[in-house]
Amino acid sequence: MRVTFRCDPALIDILPRPKLAREAIPDWLKSMPAKAFSDLHGRDVRTVKQCPPFVDAMAHGFMISLPCDVRVEGGVFEWDWPAPPITVDQHPASPLSFHPPAQVLGTPLHRPDAVLIKFNSFWTIELETGWSLFATHPVNRPDLPFRLLSGLVDADHFHDGGINFPATWLDPEFQGVLPKGMPVAQCFAVPRARPELVFETLEGENAIAYSATVAEILAAPNVYRKRFRQRK
Template sequence: MKIRFRCDPALLGHIPAPVPARAALPDWLRAMPATAASELHGGPVRTVKQCPPFVDAMAHGFVIPLPCDVRVAGGRLSWDWDLPAPSLPAHPRSPLSFHAPAQVEGSPFHRADRAIVKFNSFWTVELPPGWSLFATHPANREDLPFRLLTGLVDADRFTAVGILFPAQWKDPGFAGVLPRGTPVAQCFPVPREPLDLDVGALDPAGAEAYGATAHALLSTPGTYRRRHRARRGRSGALEAPAQGAEIEP
């Protein structure tokens, strides 16, 4: 599927482009061990690094990267970004803004000590007809100090401006730098056609296949990867350089 991204002409080459999620896998995933000791099992067990569904979820779709370094200190978010002036009216200049806490009152995201920040997007997204864009927190990225609010956008019709990504700032004590390129949203196209749910009992052939597959999964490590996992293509990432402002979350 071709996904079309466009930005303000004055900013092309000054902002990082969306990248395939596979190109933005975190360093901790690469560094973590493939096996670990388990007292419960009395020996080594495979870690999630060897779990294809865990890794494939993190590598699925594309990610929207943070366009510049954002410093976090004393409850303040700040940045120093030498961004050219956008040529389009009402175009954002800051990498993020915020929502009023009342906008999530009554939901699990409402906490007096946690801000709702909004990651501004500098890219429009256009999908083929009939497809929507599912945008969510980067999969399995509990290391990030925010939690993106999941949304679904009809990005075959809403294509003229960028999509904004709200998130709960979940770690008030975080201090440091969110580096340029940090994934702020993981996105993938989903079809808008209605679901047709067919629910029933396994027939004899299905029951036999269940038993054989369950036995293979329990007795032979790597069965899913070798027999059932679809082959995935690989793609690369893009890069580019980085105004001064600050807000209080």
């Protein structure tokens, strides 16, 4: 899968480039222990650091990052981004803009005091024919003070304008800085063809394979990682 990114010529040397999600694994995952004591079991158990599906989901696709520091204090968002003048007409010049809360009226996201931000796009994204772009909140990142709204864009056709990333602000008490390079959206290329759903019962060889696989997983650790996980 080839993904092509384009930005305004004035920003090419200062704009953080999208990066593979595996290059944006948070420090807390890197530093967390592989095992931790469980009061329920009375012994050490493996943490999610040893769960390949958990880690692989966080490492899949690519990340869009914040282009500059954004200070948040008292519900006010401020930034000082000394970017040169934009050369392309209709191009955004600020890292954030905002949505009125009425746009999510009737959804669980709506609150009278809701703050809906939009991470503006400074890169266009072009995918190969037949593929769409699925953008979502960085996977397994509840530590971020916002929650991105997931979206699907047919980026094989829509690639001449930027894809913006709306989010609901979760922490009204947050005071601090959202740093330049902070991941704001995790993106995957997904095929647009509808899947064919097939339903069967576990019988014969499939039933035998099921029982053998589960027995092996219960008997020893790391079976999935050693036998089934594919190199990515």
